[in-house]
Amino acid sequence: MSKLDVEVDTLDRHVELFYEDAGYGFPVVLSHGWPFDHGTWEEQRAALLDKGCRVITYDRRGFGASSRPQGSYDYNRFADDLAVLLQHLDLRDVTLVGFSMGVGEIVRYMVRHLGQRVSRLALVSSIVPSLRRSADNADGLDELVFLRMAADIRSDRYEFASRFTDLLFEGDRESTVSEAQKRWIQSQINDASTEALLACIQLFQEADFTSELQNIHVPTLVVHGTGDRIAPIAATGARLAQMLPVCVYEAYQDAPHGLFATHAEQLSANLLELVRTPPTVTLPAATA
Template sequence: MFFTTPTDGTTLAYEDYGDGPVIVFVAGAMLNTDMWEYQIPFFVERGYRCIALDRRGHGRSDRPRGGYDIDTTADDLAALLEHLDLTEVTLVGHSTGGAEIARYLARHGESRVARVAFVAAILPFLKLTDDNPVGVPEAMLEEMLRRIRADRPKWLSRQSQLYFAEQFGNEVSPEMSDLTYRQCLSTSPWAILKIQEAVFHCDNREALRGITVPALIVHGDADFSAPIDITGRRTAELMPYADYREYPAAGHGLYVTHAERLNADLLEFLKA
């Protein structure tokens, strides 16, 4: 299914399954709705309506020249909720999807949202600044972008080797690693560059402090893509009333390696 954004006329794809209380899944950067194949059937079979969005430049959505900043992608999420007139929604965001959810709440409020779940989310703020001394130096972003520009498939292949934290005993088939790699490879090369740049500079500290709906934070302590000391643990500090759950030996791809535990934790959160 498709709809057109009111901001710049970009056509975005989404999938919609089941009936019942609504969960909207927001994928990580470079991934698309297919990443949620171990979550969507689980929740549909338990009486939930599951909707997943392909970010611009990703999956079956348009590949426009612009709009890859987090403000615009958060507005795209708002456009989906408005297009379907959704209320009492649970938003579940992975990686960059978590940053977009936080920005959505800051820009559009909580009137349509019942609760939020941040899964391996790139929050609150990656960039090293005077008031963010635990952040990442901008030189590391520039080096990453250089590697992407020089040989994007090679860079993605290296990332996929670390994505599931297999060195910590997580069993993932070669086929699963290849599937994730091919999903990322199918994303617009321009979108990859611009989204990586945007999420690095995105400061969601105040946005997190302003969230009043119930929140769940899930993060793996072996996350290479979003190191837990910079992301998950700091997000929990900014949201002291959130339910924070740390998965030992879990990497960025915990929605696969720890799908059973993640689904159980999400279901408990939804029913609480």
């Protein structure tokens, strides 16, 4: 296992991204969700390595051990950071896995960088196509939800971290996540940049990836919990699966948003099955 820092030359400045690269087999790159860091993938990372994969996890700018540049948080920059990481490691035939906000980052990468180096996608607990309620997304979240989150972070970000961690696993009937594990996950939120936390909430409120999904034509796994109270499945995962041309849809019964922990073994098994999928690409139909 190696722990390295890579200097990423982005549109505006040099940004240092922290990543871990281990193993020697099929490359799997895991993009974490908001407001956490790469550590949330601990269970899946171990399972993938055990089955002979090469696994790369990293911290998004503003989170974990990566740089925290001022005024530099949007999906284009996140996608560009990912592109430079893939190029830096010269990865090919990659399986890209995104959790929650990481799904938006991956979708933007696939469009903005034409899906280069990527053969398969896994989109877990997605916030895509969009989170905000609209005429096209009646099951989305009301604008007041985002405003309240931002206000709570400004008021007491540590209290917000505690409540958000509880919400991450709310509805987990078997209580599979220990209090110690919750405290560890909460510590990731505590360590994030306040500016990055607030900027990403604005992105959640504004972003709509509906028009971008038609450009994705690689085998894709969509995983979502029916009990998700952060990104309701009817507004996100279910709609996402309908919009993708090459998709396997797994709805985990009663699973919460944080299914990377509550359903770790099941998710790892689904990811391993995806990694073994032949890297075929379905092209869009020709137009007259």
